[in-house]
Amino acid sequence: MADTKSGVHETISEEVMLGRLAQSEQMRDFFIQMWQQNPVLAKQGGPKVHSLLTPLEGGTMSEGVHESARTGKAKQRGISLIELIMFIIIISVALTGILLVMNKVSSHSADPLLHKQAIAAAESLLEEIELQDFVSASGATVAVTKANRSTAYHIVKDYDGFATSGVFQVNNASAVAGLEGYSATVAVKAAALGDITVGSGSAVLITVTVTDPQGTPIPISGYRTAY
Numbered sequence: 166m167a168d169t170k171s172g173v174h175e176t177i178s179e180e181v182m183l184g185r186l187a188q189s190e191q192m193r194d195f196f197i198q199m200w201q202q203n204p205v206l207a208k209q210g211g212p213k214v215h216s217l218l219t220p221l222e223g224g225t226m227s228e229g230v231h232e233s234a235r236t237g238k239a240k241q242r243g244i245s246l247i248e249l250i251m252f253i254i255i256i257s258v259a260l261t262g263i264l265l266v267m268n269k270v271s272s273h274s275a276d277p278l279l280h281k282q283a284i285a286a287a288e289s290l291l292e293e294i295e296l297q298d299f300v301s302a303s304g305a306t307v308a309v310t311k312a313n314r315s316t317a318y319h320i321v322k323d324y325d326g327f328a329t330s331g332v333f334q335v336n337n338a339s340a341v342a343g344l345e346g347y348s349a350t351v352a353v354k355a356a357a358l359g360d361i362t363v364g365s366g367s368a369v370l371i372t373v374t375v376t377d378p379q380g381t382p383i384p385i386s387g388y389r390t391a392y
Contacts, residue, residue, distance in 0.1 A: 279378060282347070284385070297323075331345045368389070371387050
């Protein structure tokens with residue numbers, strides 16, 4: 166092919182001509198991609214730009230534009246492997262924390278049967294203490310223990326500080342079968358009741374605390390007066 170410039174004929178080789186055509190095609194594809202990504206810029210290009218883009222809107226896209234579309238789709242990736250692993254780790258830690266809290270709440274929740282048995286044992290021991298004499302006529306009393314509850318003479322105040330493990334009957338030092346896991350403590354303190362003052366010593370507050378096998382304390386209180 167001959168090129169005319171300033172009246173001088175120059176022959177362009179086929180290789181150079183094909184190279185220029187390839188560059189021209191690449192430039193064309195570049196501008197088409199730019200105009201597609203910037204519709205406002207494409208409108209400013211006028212009718213010629215619009216004529217170039219019209220066939221593309223109908224689906225006849227050049228090979229270069231197809232390649233660009235594929236590249237754009239490749240960039241729109243989903244979740245990576247690292248992100249997925251981090252998500253699994255976070256969810257696992259959260260579930261572990263929730264399960265630990267639920268387990269702790271369940272283990273510390275009061276069993277209705279254990280609660281009733283502890284109340285029954287506390288009421289029974291409180292009734293036993295309230296039925297004792299308030300003062301001793303002879304003055305001879307001893308501190309209450311599991312071994313001497315059924316034999317020694319006691320008054321109400323002798324039960325102060327009483328402690329035992331297991332629930333057992335007054336006349337039997339062995340714990341009742343199935344109730345070995347309970348424990349009991351007793352506190353007897355001078356108290357004011359109505360017109361009775363603490364200093365008079367004529368009224369006491371008896372507090373019996375029974376702890377069930379789950380470690381839940383059940384306190385029950387009652388008054389005893391010198392009637």
